[in-house]
Amino acid sequence: MNFIKGLLRPSQVASAHCDGPCGVYDPASARIAAEAVLSMAKKLVALEGNDLATENTRSRYIAIKEEQAQVAKTELLILWTDYFKPPHLEANPEIHNIFWNAAKLCSQNKVEVSVDAAQALVDTCEQVHNIFWASKSRDDVSFYTAG
Amino acid sequence: MFPVLCSADFIMVDKCFYKNRLPQVGEVVLALDPRSHDLVIVKRVSAVYPDGTIELLGDNTGESTDSRLFGPIPKTLILGRVRICYWPLSRFGYVR
Numbered sequence A: 001m002n003f004i005k006g007l008l009r010p011s012q013v014a015s016a017h018c019d020g021p022c023g024v025y026d027p028a029s030a031r032i033a034a035e036a037v038l039s040m041a042k043k044l045v046a047l048e049g050n051d052l053a054t055e056n057t058r059s060r061y062i063a064i065k066e067e068q069a070q071v072a073k074t075e076l077l078i079l080w081t082d083y084f085k086p087p088h089l090e091a092n093p094e095i096h097n098i099f100w101n102a103a104k105l106c107s108q109n110k111v112e113v114s115v116d117a118a119q120a121l122v123d124t125c126e127q128v129h130n131i132f133w134a135s136k137s138r139d140d141v142s143f144y145t146a147g
Numbered sequence B: 001m002f003p004v005l006c007s008a009d010f011i012m013v014d015k016c017f018y019k020n021r022l023p024q025v026g027e028v029v030l031a032l033d034p035r036s037h038d039l040v041i042v043k044r045v046s047a048v049y050p051d052g053t054i055e056l057l058g059d060n061t062g063e064s065t066d067s068r069l070f071g072p073i074p075k076t077l078i079l080g081r082v083r084i085c086y087w088p089l090s091r092f093g094y095v096r
Helices: A002-008 A028-046 A052-083 A086-091 A095-111 A115-135
Strands: B010-014 B028-032 B040-048 B054-057 B078-087
Touching: A002 B078, A028 A052, A028 A095, A028 A115, A052 A095, A052 A115, A086 A095, A086 A115, A095 A115, B028 B054
Parallel strands: none
Antiparallel strands: B010 B078, B028 B040, B028 B078, B040 B054
């Protein structure tokens, strides 16, 4: 049967569902990045000293905070613009506001060193987690943090 | 395009079907993704506008990325009409 299937295999592949053929979306990617931002904010606030080694550590923390805030924003925007569709918005009119606030929090965390803002970003990722899995009628995926 | 088409179905496309005609609402077409022309998509025609642009929707509306995201597309991006699903044999038949 596989031989016959091989003979009949088309020369071109088409995608019938989403942007790419994978269709895999998961808000966990954004949550992990948001947790990294929170971790870096906490470490930056706690870091003391101005010697060269400390300055090097501080700059690494800042770079990671910046990078992970951008990762979180990218992952959130993918969910917002690619996964969520008008029927989801009808079911939950707050979707646009939640993602708007989440994207703004990502920007705020790049600009500032604020544990409160970083925690707010993680909290918003939990909101995204809840609406995402509710849209799939799944109640068996609990929100958790790795940190 | 579930349930009309499933992942890994083999389909036949009539690439001459739209040489001299516009797609009609309800037809399943093969098209180039307007955001990335190296991606080929299968969608159903949901509207044909007076300016000749074509609105495409996936049958599985909850999961589909279609004209609701990228808007109506020009006819030049339509590659043909999907006519037959021929593999697996259990799903052999016209695509409607």
